[in-house]
Amino acid sequence: MKKIQKCLFILSVALCFLALLLSGCNGSSAAAGRAGDGALYKNPEASVQERVDDLLARMTLEEKIGQMTQVEKNSINLGDIKTMYIGSILSGGGGCPRPNTPEAWADMVDGFQSQALETRLGIPLIYGVDAVHGHSNVQGAVIFPHNIGLGAAGDSDLVERIGRITAVEMAATGALWNFAPVVAVPQDIRWGRTYEGYSENTDLVSRLGKAYIHGQQNADSSGLGAATTVLATPKHYLADGGTVWGTSQTTVMKKFMIDQGVTQVDEATLRRIHLPPYKAAIEGGAQCIMVSFSSWKDTKMHAHTYLLTDVLKGELGFEGFLISDWKAIDQIPGNYYSDVVTSINAGLDMIMVPYDYVAFIDALTQAVENGDVPMTRIDDAVRRILTVKIKLGLFERPLAVRELLPDVGCEAHRELAREAVRKSLVLLKNNGSTLPLAKDTPLIFVAGQAADDIGIQCGGWTIEWQGKAGAITEGATIVEGIKKLVSGAAAITYDKNGDFRDIANQDGTLITADAGIVVVGELPYAEGVGDQGNLALSAGDVLLIDKMRKRCERVVLIIISGRPLIISDVIGQCDAVVAAWLPGTEGRGVADVLFGDYAFTGKLSFTWPKAMNQIPFDFNSLDEKKVLFPFGYAVE
Numbered sequence: 001m002k003k004i005q006k007c008l009f010i011l012s013v014a015l016c017f018l019a020l021l022l023s024g025c026n027g028s029s030a031a032a033g034r035a036g037d038g039a040l041y042k043n044p045e046a047s048v049q050e051r052v053d054d055l056l057a058r059m060t061l062e063e064k065i066g067q068m069t070q071v072e073k074n075s076i077n078l079g080d081i082k083t084m085y086i087g088s089i090l091s092g093g094g095g096c097p098r099p100n101t102p103e104a105w106a107d108m109v110d111g112f113q114s115q116a117l118e119t120r121l122g123i124p125l126i127y128g129v130d131a132v133h134g135h136s137n138v139q140g141a142v143i144f145p146h147n148i149g150l151g152a153a154g155d156s157d158l159v160e161r162i163g164r165i166t167a168v169e170m171a172a173t174g175a176l177w178n179f180a181p182v183v184a185v186p187q188d189i190r191w192g193r194t195y196e197g198y199s200e201n202t203d204l205v206s207r208l209g210k211a212y213i214h215g216q217q218n219a220d221s222s223g224l225g226a227a228t229t230v231l232a233t234p235k236h237y238l239a240d241g242g243t244v245w246g247t248s249q250t251t252v253m254k255k256f257m258i259d260q261g262v263t264q265v266d267e268a269t270l271r272r273i274h275l276p277p278y279k280a281a282i283e284g285g286a287q288c289i290m291v292s293f294s295s296w297k298d299t300k301m302h303a304h305t306y307l308l309t310d311v312l313k314g315e316l317g318f319e320g321f322l323i324s325d326w327k328a329i330d331q332i333p334g335n336y337y338s339d340v341v342t343s344i345n346a347g348l349d350m351i352m353v354p355y356d357y358v359a360f361i362d363a364l365t366q367a368v369e370n371g372d373v374p375m376t377r378i379d380d381a382v383r384r385i386l387t388v389k390i391k392l393g394l395f396e397r398p399l400a401v402r403e404l405l406p407d408v409g410c411e412a413h414r415e416l417a418r419e420a421v422r423k424s425l426v427l428l429k430n431n432g433s434t435l436p437l438a439k440d441t442p443l444i445f446v447a448g449q450a451a452d453d454i455g456i457q458c459g460g461w462t463i464e465w466q467g468k469a470g471a472i473t474e475g476a477t478i479v480e481g482i483k484k485l486v487s488g489a490a491a492i493t494y495d496k497n498g499d500f501r502d503i504a505n506q507d508g509t510l511i512t513a514d515a516g517i518v519v520v521g522e523l524p525y526a527e528g529v530g531d532q533g534n535l536a537l538s539a540g541d542v543l544l545i546d547k548m549r550k551r552c553e554r555v556v557l558i559i560i561s562g563r564p565l566i567i568s569d570v571i572g573q574c575d576a577v578v579a580a581w582l583p584g585t586e587g588r589g590v591a592d593v594l595f596g597d598y599a600f601t602g603k604l605s606f607t608w609p610k611a612m613n614q615i616p617f618d619f620n621s622l623d624e625k626k627v628l629f630p631f632g633y634a635v636e
Contacts, residue, residue, distance in 0.1 A: 193259060244263070262294065435578075460562070493513075
C-alpha cells in the first residue's frame with residue numbers, strides 16, 4: 001500500500017508540473033485565468049496593501065481558513081492542498097524526503113506548491129522548517145554552531161552572515177520559512193533548550209537575534225537578489241526561558257522538567273528580561289513570531305489575549321502574523337473546539353495543527369458560523385498572512401531556486417561555519433601557556449567519542465529532531481581537523497576510550513604523550529528530552545580524563561555541550577579547558593585555535609556554576625566570586 005501511495009504522489013506531482021509546462025507560464029501565473037488575468041493582487045507593481053485588499057475581497061470563508069492552517073508534510077493528503085486551500089506545510093524536526101538530498105527537498109516542496117498554485121486564486125503556500133543552525137534537516141547542508149556558541153562569539157556581523165547563508169541554502173530547496181531564531185533568555189541551564197538561546201543576558205540576545213533576522217530577510221547584492229530572502233520567526237513568545245523546574249503536566253511521564261512549563265515572575269520582570277528581544281526583533285523587521293508552549297502564571301501563552309494582542313500587536317505595533325507551536329493549542333484547558341476559539345480570539349493567526357487539519361478547519365468554520373469567532377478576527381489574521389506572503393515575494397517566486405542547489409553545503413559556506421566555530425570557543429583555563437599547542441608536537445593522544453563524531457558535535461535539531469551520534473551528515477570531526485592541521489613531524493593517535501596500551505617502548509614500558517586532548521560532554525538531545533537535573537560529567541568521562549592524566553604530560557579538556565556542565569571535580573586534572581559548545585559540522589575550526597592559527601576570542605554568554613546547588617542562579621544577588629566562571633569570562 002505504501003508503494004502505491006508513493007507512486008500516486010509522484011504521478012500527481014508529475015502531472016502538475018506537466019500542466020505548468022504546457023501552460024507556458026510560471027507557477028504563479030498558471031492560475032491567473034481563474035482569478036482574471038488583470039487581478040490586482042497578481043500585479044507586483046501595485047502596493048502591498050492594494051494587493052492584499054484585492055485578494056481578501058475575492059476570498060471565501062473556506063479559502064480564508066485554509067490560509068490559517070499549517071499541516072505537517074506526512075499528514076497532508078496531496079489533493080487537499082488544492083481542495084481545502086491549505087496555506088502552509090511544514091517539516092517537523094527530521095521531516096525530510098527520501099532520499100534526503102537538496103534536490104529531493106526541492107522536488108518535494110515544489111510538488112506541494114504546485115497544488116496550491118492550481119487553486120482558484122493561486123495563492124502560494126509557504127513551507128516551514130526548523131533551520132535553527134543551518135538548514136539542519138538536510139543531509140549535506142552546512143551546520144553552524146548552535147546559538148549558545150554564537151552567543152559566546154558575540155559577533156553580530158557573523159550572526160547576520162550565518163542567517164544569510166542559511167537563507168540561501170533554504171531558498172535552494174523551496175523552504176522559505178524558518179522557525180528561527182530562538183530569542184529566549186534562558187535563566188536555568190537545566191532546560192533542554194538552553195543551547196538554542198544565545199545567552200542568559202537580555203541585551204546580547206536582543207542584539208544577536210536582530211542580526212540573524214536581518215540576515216535572513218535582507219537579500220544580498222547577488223544577481224538572485226530577493227530570491228534568497230526567507231521569512232524568519234523569532235520564538236517562543238513569551239518567556240519560555242523563564243520557566244521553573246517542576247512536574248510537567250504535558251508529558252506522559254510527568255517527570256521533573258522545565259520545558260513547556262510555567263514562568264512565575266511579575267510583569268515588571270517579564271518586561272525587563274524577556275520582552276526586549278521581541279522589541280528588537282520587530283525593529284529588525286520580524287514579520288512572524290511563534291508563540292510559546294509555556295504559561296505565564298496561570299494562563300497558557302496560546303490563550304493569553306493580553307500578551308498576544310494587547311502587548312505584542314497593540315503596544316509593540318507588531319504587524320506580522322502569529323504562528324502557534326506544534327499542536328500547542330491542544331494544551332489549552334477545554335475541548336478542541338474551545339481550544340480553537342480561545343487561541344484565535346487571543347490573537348493566533350495561523351495554527352500549526354499539525355496532523356488533523358480537517359478537524360481544525362471544521363472547528364474554526366463552525367466557530368465563525370456560531371459567532372464564537374468574529375469575521376473581523378478571521379479577516380485580520382488572513383490579512384496579516386497574505387501581507388507577509390506578498391512582501392516575501394511568494395507570488396512572483398513560489399518555487400525552489402534550483403540554481404542555488406550546488407551551493408548547499410559548498411566550501412564557501414563551510415568556511416563561514418569554520419569561522420563561527422573559531423570565534424565561539426571559550427578558553428576557560430590555560431596553565432603555563434599550554435595552549436596553543438605546537439603543530440610539531442611529537443606525540444599527541446586524542447580521546448573521547450565526541451572527538452570523532454559529527455552527530456555529537458552537531459547536537460540536537462540535526463537531520464533528526466533529537467539529533468543522533470554518528471556520521472549523520474557531511475563535515476569534519478575534531479580529530480580529522482587536528483590531523484589535517486599538524487605538521488608531518490607530529491604523530492596523532494586517537495582512541496575514543498583512551499586506551500593507548502600499544503603505544504609502548506620495545507621493553508614494554510608505556511610511552512607518555514607530549515600532549516593529550518580529551519573531548520567529553522553531552523550526547524545529542526532536543527527540547528524537554530534534554531531537561532536534566534544533574535549536569536555533572538558522566539562517570540565514563542571522569543574516568544577518561546583520569547586515564548589521559550596518567551598518560552599525557554599535558555591534558556587539554558574540550559567540552560562539547562549545550563550548556564555549562566559541572567567540572568569542578570576534574571578541572572584540577574587538566575592543564576587547559578575549552579568550552580566548544582555544539583560546533584556543528586566544521587570541526588576544523590576547533591583545531592585552528594588549538595594549534596594557534598587563530599586566537600581564542602569567545603567569552604562566556606552564560607554563567608558557569610561550581611556546583612548543582614547553585615542552579616538556578618539568583619541573578620539579582622549573584623556573587624560572581626562563588627561561581628566557577630562568571631558571565632563574560634575567558635582567559636585573556
